[in-house]
Amino acid sequence: MTKEFVFKPIGYLRSCYPDKFGVPRQAGLVKKAYSELQIAAEFQPEISLQGLEGYSHLWLQFVFHLNSSVRFHAKVHPPRLEGQTMGLFATRSPHRPNPIGLSLVEIIEIQKDTLVLAGADLVDGTPILDIKPYLPHIESKPEARGGWATDVQKDEIQVEFSSVAMEILQKWIERTGKKELPEVISEVLKQDPRPVIYRGFESQESPYRNKHAFRLYDGDIHFEFTTKNHVIVFDILF
Numbered sequence: 319m320t321k322e323f324v325f326k327p328i329g330y331l332r333s334c335y336p337d338k339f340g341v342p343r344q345a346g347l348v349k350k351a352y353s354e355l356q357i358a359a360e361f362q363p364e365i366s367l368q369g370l371e372g373y374s375h376l377w378l379q380f381v382f383h384l385n386s387s388v389r390f391h392a393k394v395h396p397p398r399l400e401g402q403t404m405g406l407f408a409t410r411s412p413h414r415p416n417p418i419g420l421s422l423v424e425i426i427e428i429q430k431d432t433l434v435l436a437g438a439d440l441v442d443g444t445p446i447l448d449i450k451p452y453l454p455h456i457e458s459k460p461e462a463r464g465g466w467a468t469d470v471q472k473d474e475i476q477v478e479f480s481s482v483a484m485e486i487l488q489k490w491i492e493r494t495g496k497k498e499l500p501e502v503i504s505e506v507l508k509q510d511p512r513p514v515i516y517r518g519f520e521s522q523e524s525p526y527r528n529k530h531a532f533r534l535y536d537g538d539i540h541f542e543f544t545t546k547n548h549v550i551v552f553d554i555l556f
Contacts, residue, residue, distance in 0.1 A: 325381075325447050327358075327381070327445035327446055327447060328357055328358055328361050328446055328447065328448060328449070329355050329356050329357050329358050329446050330355075330356075330443055330444065330445055330446065331353050331354070331355050331378070331380070331435075331438065331440050331442070331443070331444045331446055332353060332354045332355070332356075332442060332443075333351070333353040333438055333440055333441060333442045333444070334351055334352065334353065334442070334502070334534055334535050335351075335440070335441050335442055335533070335534065336441070336442050336533045336534075336535075337441065337532070337533050338384055338441055339511060339530075339532050339533075340506055340511045340532025340533065340534065340539075341439055341440065341441050341511075342439040342505075342506065342509055343397060343410075343439065343509060344410065344439055345378075345421035345422050345423055345437050345438060345439045346422065346423075346424075346437045346439075347437075347439070347505060347509055348437065348439075348502055348505040348506055348509075349424075349436060349437050349501075349505070350436060350498040350501050350502055350505075351436065351437060351438060351502050351505075351506075352426065352434065352435065352436055352498075353423075353434075353435050353436075353438045353440070354432055354433065354434055354435070355378075355432065355433045355435060355446055355449070356431055356432045356433075357431050357432070357433070359431070363430070363431035364430065364431065367428060367431070367433075370425070370428060370433075370451060371428055373425060373451040373452065374424060374425060374452075375422055375423065375424050375425060375451075375452035375454075376422075376423060376425055376433075376435075376449050376450060376451050376452055377420060377421070377422055377449065377450045377451075377452060378419075378420070378421045378422075378423055378435075378438065378440070378446055378449060379418065379419070379420055379446070379447045379448040379449070379450070380418070380419050380420075380421070380440060380444050380445060380446050380447060381417055381418060381419070381444070381445045381447060382412040382414075382417035382418070382419055383417070383443070383444060383445055384441060385412050385413060385417040387413040387417075390415055391406065391413065392405065392406055393405060393406065394406050394409055394411045394413060395514065396409050396411065397510075397513075397514055398467070398470045398472070399466075399470065400514060400517070401514055404466065408465060408466065418447070419440075421438060421439055421440065422437075422452060423435045423436065423437050423438045424436040424437050433449075473546070473547050474508070474547065475507065475508045475510060475547050475548070475549060476547060476548045476549070477503070477504040477507050477508060477549055477550075477551070478548065478549070478550045478551070479500070479550070479551045480550060480551065480552045480553070482552065482553060483540075483551045483552055483553055483554050486553070486554040486555075486556075487499060487500060487503075487554055490537060490554065490556050493556075494535070496535070499534075502534065503534065503539055503551065506532065506534070506539075507539075507541060507549050507551070510543075510549075511530075511532055512530060512543070516530070517543075517546070518546075520543045520544060520545050520546055521544055521545060528542055528543070529541070529542045529552075530542070535556075536556055537554055537555060537556035538554070538555040538556070539551060539554055540552055540553040540554065540555070
C-alpha cells in the first residue's frame with residue numbers, strides 16, 4: 319500500500335546565496351558562508367533547542383524547493399565528472415525522486431530561537447524539515463570508502479581580484495562589516511560554479527559567454543576564467 323507523506327518546515331534558512339548559481343555543491347566547502355535558521359514558534363524553540371549548545375555541528379534535512387525536474391533520470395551528469403554520467407543514487411544530485419537533501423553544517427551560535435550556522439550549501443529561503451546533532455563518536459568513519467568521488471583529480475584554481483574589484487570589495491566590507499567576504503568569494507570560485515557546458519573555452523572564442531556573475535548577499539560578483547585553473551574577479555556590484 320502506497321502512503322503519501324506531508325511535511326511541514328520547522329523554519330526557512332536565511333543564507334548568503336540569493337540564487338542557485340554560485341551555491342557550493344557540497345556543505346563545508348565554503349567554511350565562512352554564514353546562515354541563520356529561525357525555528358518557528360510552534361515548535362517551542364526555547365525548549366526544543368535545549369542541549370544543542372553542547373554540539374559543534376548538526377545535520378540539516380531540507381527540501382530542494384527550486385528543483386524544477388519533472389521526470390526521474392536514473393543517470394545524471396555530476397559536474398566533477400566533466401560530462402560523464404553516473405547512477406543517480408551514487409551522487410548527491412538535487413534531482414531526486416523526492417527532493418530532500420542532507421547537509422552537515424557548523425553551529426556558530428544559538429540565539430534564543432535562531433541558529434547561526436556556517437558552511438551551508440543552500441540557497442536563501444530553503445525550507446528546513448528537521449535538524450539533528452552530529453555525533454562524531456558514531457558517525458565519523460575514517461575507514462569509509464568514498465567511491466568515485468575520491469578518484470576525481472581536481473587541480474587547484476587560483477583566484478585573482480582586479481584592482482577595480484578589490485577597491486569595491488573593500489568598500490563593501492566597510493559597509494557591511496563582513497570581513498569574510500574575500501574568503502567566501504574565493505572559495506566559491508575555487509569550486510568552479512560554471513555549468514560543464516561553459517568550460518573548456520577559456521582564452522578562446524566560445525559559442526557561449528565567457529564572463530559570468532553570481533550573487534552573494536546583496537552583491538553581484540563578476541568573474542572570468544582566463545585558463546582552466548585561473549579566474550579573475552573583474553567587478554563587484556552592490
